[in-house]
Amino acid sequence: MVTNSAEAQYAALSHCWGKEPFGTTKRNNLAEHCKRIDFDKLTKTFQEAIIVTQSLGIRYLWIDSLCIVQDDEDDWRRESVKMGRVYKDAVITIAASGARDGSEGCFMERNSSQETIAIPYTAQGASTPIQGEFVYVALFPDQEICSIDQAPLGERAWITQEWMLSPRIVHFTQARMIWVCKTVIEAEDGEPAARSDEQWLLPRVRAYYDAKFTTKAQKTDSFEDARQFFADWCSLVATYTSRKLTRDSDKPIAIQGLATEISDLVGDRYTAGIFHRGESNSYQPLRCLAGNLLMY
Numbered sequence: 001m002v003t004n005s006a007e008a009q010y011a012a013l014s015h016c017w018g019k020e021p022f023g024t025t026k027r028n029n030l031a032e033h034c035k036r037i038d039f040d041k042l043t044k045t046f047q048e049a050i051i052v053t054q055s056l057g058i059r060y061l062w063i064d065s066l067c068i069v070q071d072d073e074d075d076w077r078r079e080s081v082k083m084g085r086v087y088k089d090a091v092i093t094i095a096a097s098g099a100r101d102g103s104e105g106c107f108m109e110r111n112s113s114q115e116t117i118a119i120p121y122t123a124q125g126a127s128t129p130i131q132g133e134f135v136y137v138a139l140f141p142d143q144e145i146c147s148i149d150q151a152p153l154g155e156r157a158w159i160t161q162e163w164m165l166s167p168r169i170v171h172f173t174q175a176r177m178i179w180v181c182k183t184v185i186e187a188e189d190g191e192p193a194a195r196s197d198e199q200w201l202l203p204r205v206r207a208y209y210d211a212k213f214t215t216k217a218q219k220t221d222s223f224e225d226a227r228q229f230f231a232d233w234c235s236l237v238a239t240y241t242s243r244k245l246t247r248d249s250d251k252p253i254a255i256q257g258l259a260t261e262i263s264d265l266v267g268d269r270y271t272a273g274i275f276h277r278g279e280s281n282s283y284q285p286l287r288c289l290a291g292n293l294l295m296y
Helices: 030-035 044-055 073-080 083-089 159-165 201-211 216-242 256-266 285-295
Strands: 010-014 060-062 092-095 117-120 134-137 168-172 177-181 185-187 269-271 274-276
Touching: 010 044, 010 083, 010 159, 044 060, 044 092, 083 159, 083 256, 092 159, 159 216, 159 256, 201 216, 201 256, 256 269, 256 274
Parallel strands: 010 060, 010 092, 092 168
Antiparallel strands: 117 134, 168 177, 177 185, 269 274
Protein backbone atom coordinates (compact mmCIF):
# COMPACT_ATOMS: atom_id res chain seq x y z
CA MET A 1 0.00 0.00 0.00
CA VAL A 2 1.00 3.64 -0.42
CA THR A 3 0.48 5.53 2.83
CA ASN A 4 0.03 9.02 1.35
CA SER A 5 1.04 10.61 4.67
CA ALA A 6 -1.42 8.50 6.69
CA GLU A 7 -0.37 7.99 10.32
CA ALA A 8 -0.13 4.63 12.08
CA GLN A 9 2.11 2.75 14.47
CA TYR A 10 4.75 0.63 12.77
CA ALA A 11 7.96 -1.31 13.35
CA ALA A 12 11.11 -0.87 11.26
CA LEU A 13 13.65 -3.48 10.19
CA SER A 14 17.41 -3.00 10.41
CA HIS A 15 19.22 -5.67 8.40
CA CYS A 16 22.17 -6.58 6.19
CA TRP A 17 21.34 -6.82 2.52
CA GLY A 18 24.23 -9.18 1.80
CA LYS A 19 25.50 -10.22 -1.60
CA GLU A 20 22.80 -12.77 -2.45
CA PRO A 21 19.95 -11.41 -4.63
CA PHE A 22 16.55 -11.05 -2.99
CA GLY A 23 13.19 -9.48 -3.79
CA THR A 24 12.97 -5.68 -3.82
CA THR A 25 10.41 -3.17 -4.99
CA LYS A 26 11.09 -1.84 -8.47
CA ARG A 27 9.09 0.12 -10.97
CA ASN A 28 7.94 -3.02 -12.77
CA ASN A 29 6.47 -4.62 -9.63
CA LEU A 30 5.41 -1.53 -7.65
CA ALA A 31 1.73 -1.87 -8.53
CA GLU A 32 1.79 -5.55 -7.56
CA HIS A 33 3.58 -4.85 -4.27
CA CYS A 34 1.01 -2.18 -3.41
CA LYS A 35 -1.62 -4.91 -3.51
CA ARG A 36 0.23 -7.83 -1.91
CA ILE A 37 3.61 -9.47 -1.45
CA ASP A 38 3.59 -13.24 -1.03
CA PHE A 39 4.99 -14.23 2.34
CA ASP A 40 6.61 -17.34 0.89
CA LYS A 41 8.65 -15.23 -1.55
CA LEU A 42 10.21 -13.15 1.20
CA THR A 43 13.61 -13.84 2.74
CA LYS A 44 13.88 -15.61 6.09
CA THR A 45 14.82 -12.30 7.72
CA PHE A 46 11.73 -10.55 6.34
CA GLN A 47 9.44 -13.42 7.30
CA GLU A 48 10.70 -13.57 10.86
CA ALA A 49 10.60 -9.77 11.23
CA ILE A 50 6.92 -9.97 10.24
CA ILE A 51 6.35 -12.66 12.87
CA VAL A 52 7.95 -10.44 15.54
CA THR A 53 5.88 -7.43 14.41
CA GLN A 54 2.64 -9.42 14.56
CA SER A 55 3.52 -10.88 17.96
CA LEU A 56 3.87 -7.32 19.29
CA GLY A 57 0.41 -6.42 17.99
CA ILE A 58 1.78 -3.97 15.43
CA ARG A 59 0.14 -3.98 11.99
CA TYR A 60 2.82 -2.39 9.82
CA LEU A 61 6.50 -3.11 9.18
CA TRP A 62 8.83 -0.76 7.27
CA ILE A 63 11.56 -2.47 5.23
CA ASP A 64 13.85 -0.24 3.18
CA SER A 65 14.26 -2.56 0.19
CA LEU A 66 10.49 -2.95 -0.14
CA CYS A 67 9.32 0.54 0.81
CA ILE A 68 11.73 2.44 -1.45
CA VAL A 69 11.60 1.85 -5.22
CA GLN A 70 15.13 0.64 -5.85
CA ASP A 71 15.48 1.53 -9.53
CA ASP A 72 13.78 4.93 -9.29
CA GLU A 73 16.40 7.61 -8.62
CA ASP A 74 13.79 10.25 -7.79
CA ASP A 75 12.12 8.01 -5.22
CA TRP A 76 15.51 7.09 -3.76
CA ARG A 77 16.53 10.75 -3.39
CA ARG A 78 13.23 11.63 -1.69
CA GLU A 79 13.07 8.66 0.65
CA SER A 80 16.73 8.07 1.54
CA VAL A 81 17.03 11.43 3.30
CA LYS A 82 13.93 10.57 5.37
CA MET A 83 15.26 7.26 6.65
CA GLY A 84 16.52 8.72 9.91
CA ARG A 85 13.02 9.98 10.64
CA VAL A 86 11.56 6.60 9.72
CA TYR A 87 13.54 4.90 12.48
CA LYS A 88 12.98 7.73 14.95
CA ASP A 89 9.19 7.50 14.56
CA ALA A 90 8.99 3.70 14.63
CA VAL A 91 7.52 2.09 17.74
CA ILE A 92 10.40 -0.39 17.71
CA THR A 93 13.25 -1.41 15.43
CA ILE A 94 13.79 -5.10 14.82
CA ALA A 95 17.50 -5.63 14.18
CA ALA A 96 18.65 -8.85 12.50
CA SER A 97 22.09 -8.13 13.90
CA GLY A 98 23.57 -11.61 13.66
CA ALA A 99 22.58 -12.23 10.04
CA ARG A 100 24.99 -11.59 7.17
CA ASP A 101 22.14 -11.64 4.66
CA GLY A 102 18.42 -12.33 4.37
CA SER A 103 18.85 -16.11 4.36
CA GLU A 104 20.00 -16.26 8.01
CA GLY A 105 17.04 -14.48 9.58
CA CYS A 106 16.34 -13.22 13.08
CA PHE A 107 15.80 -16.58 14.76
CA MET A 108 19.24 -18.06 14.34
CA GLU A 109 20.08 -21.61 15.36
CA ARG A 110 22.15 -21.57 18.50
CA ASN A 111 24.72 -24.32 18.29
CA SER A 112 26.99 -24.00 21.27
CA SER A 113 30.39 -25.61 20.76
CA GLN A 114 30.91 -25.68 24.51
CA GLU A 115 29.68 -28.75 26.36
CA THR A 116 28.17 -28.45 29.81
CA ILE A 117 30.54 -29.66 32.51
CA ALA A 118 29.43 -31.12 35.85
CA ILE A 119 31.53 -29.90 38.78
CA PRO A 120 31.10 -31.58 42.20
CA TYR A 121 29.44 -29.16 44.62
CA THR A 122 31.20 -28.31 47.86
CA ALA A 123 29.25 -26.35 50.46
CA GLN A 124 30.82 -23.22 51.90
CA GLY A 125 33.19 -24.14 54.70
CA ALA A 126 33.17 -27.84 53.80
CA SER A 127 36.33 -29.67 52.81
CA THR A 128 34.78 -32.37 50.60
CA PRO A 129 32.10 -32.30 47.90
CA ILE A 130 28.56 -33.35 48.70
CA GLN A 131 27.82 -36.79 47.32
CA GLY A 132 25.63 -36.64 44.23
CA GLU A 133 25.49 -32.79 44.13
CA PHE A 134 26.90 -30.97 41.08
CA VAL A 135 27.10 -27.50 39.57
CA TYR A 136 26.67 -27.49 35.78
CA VAL A 137 28.67 -24.85 33.93
CA ALA A 138 29.59 -23.93 30.36
CA LEU A 139 31.85 -21.36 28.81
CA PHE A 140 30.18 -18.10 27.84
CA PRO A 141 29.68 -17.79 24.05
CA ASP A 142 32.38 -16.03 22.08
CA GLN A 143 32.28 -12.24 22.29
CA GLU A 144 31.96 -11.78 18.53
CA ILE A 145 28.66 -13.66 18.38
CA CYS A 146 27.19 -11.81 21.37
CA SER A 147 28.33 -8.22 20.91
CA ILE A 148 26.06 -5.86 18.96
CA ASP A 149 28.96 -3.83 17.60
CA GLN A 150 30.87 -6.92 16.45
CA ALA A 151 27.86 -8.60 14.86
CA PRO A 152 27.59 -8.51 11.03
CA LEU A 153 25.00 -5.73 11.07
CA GLY A 154 27.21 -3.64 13.34
CA GLU A 155 29.71 -3.29 10.48
CA ARG A 156 27.27 -1.42 8.24
CA ALA A 157 27.37 2.39 8.09
CA TRP A 158 23.62 2.86 7.68
CA ILE A 159 22.94 1.42 11.13
CA THR A 160 24.66 4.39 12.83
CA GLN A 161 21.59 6.59 12.46
CA GLU A 162 19.15 3.67 12.53
CA TRP A 163 20.29 2.54 15.97
CA MET A 164 20.81 5.98 17.45
CA LEU A 165 17.47 7.45 16.42
CA SER A 166 15.33 4.37 17.15
CA PRO A 167 13.50 4.80 20.49
CA ARG A 168 13.88 1.09 21.23
CA ILE A 169 15.55 -1.86 19.48
CA VAL A 170 15.45 -5.62 19.89
CA HIS A 171 18.63 -7.18 18.51
CA PHE A 172 18.66 -10.79 17.36
CA THR A 173 22.25 -12.06 17.47
CA GLN A 174 23.62 -15.54 17.03
CA ALA A 175 23.79 -16.11 20.77
CA ARG A 176 20.97 -14.09 22.33
CA MET A 177 18.44 -11.29 22.08
CA ILE A 178 19.43 -7.87 23.37
CA TRP A 179 17.05 -5.04 24.25
CA VAL A 180 18.31 -1.48 23.83
CA CYS A 181 16.50 1.78 24.57
CA LYS A 182 17.60 5.28 25.57
CA THR A 183 18.23 4.30 29.19
CA VAL A 184 19.11 0.60 29.42
CA ILE A 185 20.61 -2.32 27.55
CA GLU A 186 19.59 -5.80 28.69
CA ALA A 187 20.42 -9.26 27.36
CA GLU A 188 17.95 -12.13 27.58
CA ASP A 189 20.40 -14.26 29.57
CA GLY A 190 21.00 -11.52 32.15
CA GLU A 191 24.69 -11.26 31.30
CA PRO A 192 26.14 -7.72 31.06
CA ALA A 193 25.99 -6.14 27.61
CA ALA A 194 28.24 -3.22 26.77
CA ARG A 195 26.58 0.03 25.77
CA SER A 196 26.99 0.76 22.08
CA ASP A 197 28.46 3.97 20.69
CA GLU A 198 24.99 4.98 19.52
CA GLN A 199 23.75 5.36 23.11
CA TRP A 200 26.22 8.05 24.11
CA LEU A 201 25.79 11.02 21.79
CA LEU A 202 22.20 12.19 22.23
CA PRO A 203 22.54 12.67 26.02
CA ARG A 204 25.60 14.84 25.27
CA VAL A 205 23.53 16.78 22.76
CA ARG A 206 20.90 17.58 25.37
CA ALA A 207 23.57 18.66 27.87
CA TYR A 208 25.11 20.92 25.23
CA TYR A 209 21.70 22.40 24.42
CA ASP A 210 21.05 23.14 28.10
CA ALA A 211 24.55 24.61 28.44
CA LYS A 212 23.89 27.15 25.67
CA PHE A 213 21.40 28.87 27.94
CA THR A 214 23.36 28.88 31.18
CA THR A 215 24.28 31.99 33.19
CA LYS A 216 27.76 33.51 33.16
CA ALA A 217 28.47 31.87 36.51
CA GLN A 218 28.10 28.51 34.79
CA LYS A 219 30.20 29.44 31.75
CA THR A 220 32.96 26.94 32.52
CA ASP A 221 30.51 24.04 32.70
CA SER A 222 28.87 25.31 29.51
CA PHE A 223 32.18 25.16 27.63
CA GLU A 224 32.94 21.68 28.96
CA ASP A 225 29.55 20.40 27.83
CA ALA A 226 30.10 21.89 24.37
CA ARG A 227 33.62 20.46 24.17
CA GLN A 228 32.39 17.03 25.24
CA PHE A 229 29.57 17.08 22.70
CA PHE A 230 31.86 17.94 19.79
CA ALA A 231 34.46 15.40 20.92
CA ASP A 232 31.75 12.72 21.03
CA TRP A 233 30.47 13.78 17.61
CA CYS A 234 33.98 13.41 16.18
CA SER A 235 34.26 9.99 17.78
CA LEU A 236 30.92 8.91 16.37
CA VAL A 237 31.82 10.13 12.87
CA ALA A 238 35.09 8.22 13.09
CA THR A 239 33.13 5.09 13.99
CA TYR A 240 30.66 5.76 11.19
CA THR A 241 33.29 6.22 8.51
CA SER A 242 35.02 2.98 9.51
CA ARG A 243 31.83 1.05 8.74
CA LYS A 244 31.02 -0.39 5.33
CA LEU A 245 28.91 1.09 2.54
CA THR A 246 28.07 -0.66 -0.71
CA ARG A 247 28.14 2.69 -2.50
CA ASP A 248 30.56 5.43 -1.42
CA SER A 249 28.09 8.01 -2.71
CA ASP A 250 25.79 7.08 0.20
CA LYS A 251 28.30 8.39 2.77
CA PRO A 252 26.69 11.83 3.36
CA ILE A 253 23.15 10.44 3.01
CA ALA A 254 23.52 7.58 5.48
CA ILE A 255 24.18 10.00 8.35
CA GLN A 256 22.01 12.90 7.19
CA GLY A 257 19.00 11.94 9.32
CA LEU A 258 21.12 11.81 12.46
CA ALA A 259 22.85 15.11 11.67
CA THR A 260 19.50 16.79 11.01
CA GLU A 261 18.09 15.53 14.29
CA ILE A 262 21.10 16.79 16.24
CA SER A 263 21.01 20.11 14.40
CA ASP A 264 17.37 20.58 15.41
CA LEU A 265 18.15 19.69 19.02
CA VAL A 266 21.11 22.04 19.49
CA GLY A 267 19.94 24.88 17.25
CA ASP A 268 23.12 24.84 15.14
CA ARG A 269 23.21 24.47 11.38
CA TYR A 270 24.73 21.33 9.85
CA THR A 271 26.56 21.53 6.53
CA ALA A 272 28.66 18.71 5.08
CA GLY A 273 29.78 17.30 8.42
CA ILE A 274 30.19 20.64 10.22
CA PHE A 275 27.96 22.20 12.88
CA HIS A 276 27.95 26.00 13.01
CA ARG A 277 25.90 28.80 14.49
CA GLY A 278 23.24 30.39 12.29
CA GLU A 279 24.66 32.14 9.24
CA SER A 280 28.05 32.66 10.83
CA ASN A 281 31.10 31.73 8.77
CA SER A 282 33.35 31.14 11.78
CA TYR A 283 33.83 27.47 12.59
CA GLN A 284 35.35 26.04 15.72
CA PRO A 285 38.26 23.61 15.20
CA LEU A 286 36.41 20.65 16.69
CA ARG A 287 33.60 21.21 14.22
CA CYS A 288 35.99 21.29 11.28
CA LEU A 289 37.57 18.07 12.52
CA ALA A 290 34.16 16.39 12.44
CA GLY A 291 33.70 17.57 8.88
CA ASN A 292 37.10 16.27 7.80
CA LEU A 293 36.45 12.86 9.29
CA LEU A 294 33.15 12.59 7.47
CA MET A 295 34.07 13.82 4.03
CA TYR A 296 37.51 12.32 3.45
